[in-house]
Amino acid sequence: MASSCATDSQLLLSQHFRAQTMMKGRLSGAQKGHSLLKKKAEALQMRFRNILGKIIETKTLMGDVMKDAAFSLAEAKFASGGDFNQSVLQNVTKARIKIRSKMDNVAGTNLPVFESFEDGVDQYELTGLSRGGQQMAKLKINYKRAIELLVDLASLQASFVTLDNVVKLTNRRVNAIEHVIIPRYERTLAYIISELDELEREEFYRLKKIQEKKKQARDKAEKEKAALKAAGQLKEEEGRNMIVDDNDEDLLF
Structure with missing residues (x-):
């Protein structure tokens, strides 16, 4: 019976x-993940605030650029003596300013980036030589600058929206690990440690009781031997055999 109890306790x-080792590993992993997140x-x-500052700066600059572009368009129409929009639209076959996209990686998050570039030559380089050539050249420069700023603004706003969603998601994960997962692991680990302490106290108490019972049994046996010796019914003891004898006391540490 005592052997069965000892086996169950062990x-x-x-x-x-x-369970304690497993929970310590989980707690360590959660703390490391919290630090990385x-x-x-x-x-x-940091990148979010940087992009926000650039958006504000670009929008402020965009107002001045669009104002200059609209004013230069009015100047070109006045200098050329009429509206030239229809003639330009009818002769345009492909766009000269094009856009390409790429991805910028920031802390594992891919942000879309748009860039404008020129493809081909200006088909209307000689337009306005007869009248208003200077205003036409100024018109092209201003609208080209406006398109480049619009592309930059679109790139910044796309990155801003993507970063906004990722920052919110990351903050939710950080808060969940900090306020839910780590405290849960810590409480579970504290409970396991308290259970281990209780089991160790029970095991110590069990061994102590076994030791007391063995001592009582030895004392009883010695009294019986002493009584038999006194009556002359028991011979002298032979030398003890350390291999065969199994009456050694349990040691408590």
Whole structure:
């Protein structure tokens, strides 16, 4: 019976130790993940604020550029003596300013980036030589600058929206790990440690009781031997055999 109790107690201790080791590993992983996610959130927020500042700057500049472009269009129409929009639209076969896209990686997040570039030559380079050539050249420069700014603004706003969603998601994950997962693991680990302490106290108490019972049994046996010796019914003891003798006391540490 005592052997069965000892086996059950050792099995419980072994299970609790395994659970403690597993929970410590999970807690360590959660803390490391929280640290990495927090660094990622800080990097994303830094880039987010940088993009926000560029958007404000670009929008402010866009107002001046569009104003200059609209004014130069009025000047060109006045200098050329009429509206030339229809003639330009009828002769345009392909766009000279085109857009290409790429991805910019920021802390594991891909942000869309748009760039404008020129493809081909100006088909209307000689337009306005007869009248208003200077205003026409100024018109092209201003509208080209306006298109480049619009592309930059679109790129910044696309990156801004993507970053906004990723920052919110990352912050939610950081808060969930910090306020839900880590405290849950810590409470579970504290409970396992308290259970281990209780099992160790029970095991110590069990061994102590076994030791007391063995001591009582030895004392009883010695009294019986002493009584038999006194009655002359018991021979002298032979030398003890350390291999055969199994009456050694349990040691408590």
